[in-house]
Amino acid sequence: MRPGDVRLAGELGADAVAFQFGRESTHSVRVEAARSMRQAITPLVGSVASFANNTQQEVREAIKQLRPNLAIFAGEEEDAFCRAFGIPFLKTFKQEALVPGMDGKQLHAKFPSAAGFVFRAAQASSTTSQSDWKWLPSELTKPFLLSGGFRIDEIFEIITTVEPWGIVVCDEIEARHGLKDGELMRQVVFESRRADCHEVQNACEGTLPDTRHD
Numbered sequence: 001m002r003p004g005d006v007r008l009a010g011e012l013g014a015d016a017v018a019f020q021f022g023r024e025s026t027h028s029v030r031v032e033a034a035r036s037m038r039q040a041i042t043p044l045v046g047s048v049a050s051f052a053n054n055t056q057q058e059v060r061e062a063i064k065q066l067r068p069n070l071a072i073f074a075g076e077e078e079d080a081f082c083r084a085f086g087i088p089f090l091k092t093f094k095q096e097a098l099v100p101g102m103d104g105k106q107l108h109a110k111f112p113s114a115a116g117f118v119f120r121a122a123q124a125s126s127t128t129s130q131s132d133w134k135w136l137p138s139e140l141t142k143p144f145l146l147s148g149g150f151r152i153d154e155i156f157e158i159i160t161t162v163e164p165w166g167i168v169v170c171d172e173i174e175a176r177h178g179l180k181d182g183e184l185m186r187q188v189v190f191e192s193r194r195a196d197c198h199e200v201q202n203a204c205e206g207t208l209p210d211t212r213h214d
């Protein structure tokens with residue numbers, strides 16, 4: 001919600017910055033404000049427009065002004081609505097709204113145009129064991145993000161347990177409502193990168209060709 005926070009997020013290593021346009025979000029911003037904050041995004045850092053039950057006109061106007069790389073739809077939108085804007089999108093599902101037992105194939109069939117999904121956990125605490133994530137659809141082949149108000153000290157564990165494509169943070173990195181805290185942002189990026197490195201190291205262990213020359 002502040003240009004300085006937008007710039008710092010990119011400088012600290014965030015992959016993308018999201019602007020929220022959902023009417024019910026207490027973090028929603030006006031299109032004009034988002035457009036001017038977009039200028040503060042560091043080159044190569046993505047810009048995301050996040051919607052929740054906005055009208056077609058509102059989404060069209062925000063996309064026209066902001067030119068985001070990606071849209072997120074976190075309301076009751078259907079696939080046809082989301083794909084009509086011609087940019088890649090993720091569809092958000094709240095944990096409590098997911099049909100129990102729904103697997104990745106069913107989700108993909110319901111949202112064939114989605115580039116991926118966001119799964120928003122209902123319970124922010126005690127989310128670090130595999131069994132806490134049983135509600136996630138199985139057999140997901142598209143990338144997905146996790147959101148849900150994580151504690152910073154559990155981010156490493158969550159990423160290495162669930163192996164999402166990324167995580168979304170909002171309140172977790174705020175000093176006060178709407179005001180991001182640089183040190184908390186740094187810690188989130190650090191923990192996420194630490195988890196990435198751990199995963200890459202695990203994946204590579206024993207599989208890299210021996211490039212040493214005697």
Ligand SMILES: O=C(O)c1ccccc1NCC(=O)[C@H](O)[C@H](O)COP(=O)(O)O
Nearest residue numbers: 018025026027050072074092118147170
């Ligand atoms: O969950 C998402 O899909 C998401 C996408 C882009 C940015 C943020 C996202 N999640 C966090 C939130 O939706 C809320 O901003 C957060 O839970 C705080 O709620 P509120 O104060 O109503 O904005």
